[in-house]
Amino acid sequence: MAEMMPLLLFITLFAMLMFGFPVAFTLGGVSLIFGYFTFGMDFFNLLPLRIWGVMTNYVMIAVPLFVFMGVMLEKSGLAEELLETMALLFGRVRGGLAISVVVVGALLAASTGIVGATVVTMGLLSLPTMIKRGYSPEVATGTICSAGTLGQIIPPSIVLVLLGSILGVSIGDMFMGAVLPGFMLVGLYFIWIMTVALFRPKAAPAMPAEELAGFTGWAMIARLLRAFLPPFALILCVLGSIFKGIASPTEAAAVGAFGATFLTAVQGKFKYKTLLAVMKETTALTSMVFTILVGATAFGLVFRGMDGDVYLRELIVGSNLSPYTFLAVVMLVVFIAGFFIDFIEITFIIVPVVAPIFQHMGIDLLWIGILLAMNLQTSFLTPPFGFALFFLKGVAPSNVTTAHIYKGIIPFIIIQLVALTIVILFPEMVTWLPGVMTAN
Structure with missing residues (x-):
């Protein structure tokens, strides 16, 4: 009977999640009930100490700081x-608008790491333009959703902070290990878009020449510098300080939060109302993460x-x-x-269970x-509960249907699985850069 208790705990938890109960309170509530009936009142003496240890983890301070940075940059x-600048830069080639969306998605990922903000921003700004220019709704929506999720893998990423904390x-190292896989994924997106533009030119046309006439010479260079320099400076400050060992990830997150605030002020967008909105959204997102x-x-x-980890390890070994x-x-x-469930829920439910087994097997936890x-990252794209799909549908024009979004995302899910397979076959893509930076 004792061996069945961990299984019963999992079944009860997933059943309640499928019925739509809030994740944070379901996790805590089910655990309290099972803890009481398994260990009695002693369980309530142990739990506060364990929670205190987790909540005072210095590394976790990076979460609200990176969230603040992302939300502030959105404003x-x-x-x-x-x-707008990338659309003009790549507008001369077929599929150029889609390529510009991926480039901006990668830059925003390296600047913010907030998927929802990126998808909504690009959906509002790019989707109507792409549809107006004759893009297939499937190509346009698939590109925006997938580019928006790059913030999951390109550092600084909240999920990398959470995974690193859980895996120890x-x-x-997590940030450095994610660099090559992240930009490989960007390259695969480019290849797919160019392939579509080659074989289905009407689905991804070039921009009209008259719209690009003024984007030449010094005017083009000045606009490129104005668009590129601020986010690149922020990326350099945050990731550069981590990779060079100048700052810890938590300290670099603080640098990023300050840098995003400074850039907002330079753009003339920093007001009391803006600061209040950013603080409210940061508090809400951070509270959700920490409650879970x-x-x-x-x-x-x-x-x-309940010795669930022991039973599971014995089952795997046996x-x-x-x-x-x-x-x-x-x-x-x-x-x-x-x-069916969010990436944060998967991170906190499944990863702590399997991490000790990977460690027991001698597998590199950085690679894992x-x-x-x-x-x-695919959890944002897979129907029926892919959050990126919901974010985009919420801001899409009325002529873009849910079916368009679901069809458009299928090639990009396949691309992500191909990228995952490549990294499984070639672990050096993850371990090479951290090894080089450590040696230097």
């Missing part, structure tokens, strides 16, 4: 300037107290699964879970962390 108007891996973290901490305490087979099973479970981050 600065830099995204709008970037999108340096956040700086508290529930996940209670869940982890109960699961380990079934003689090779490390790669177990990795494939975990990746499949995470991918399927992404159809990046694989999980890439896999979790």
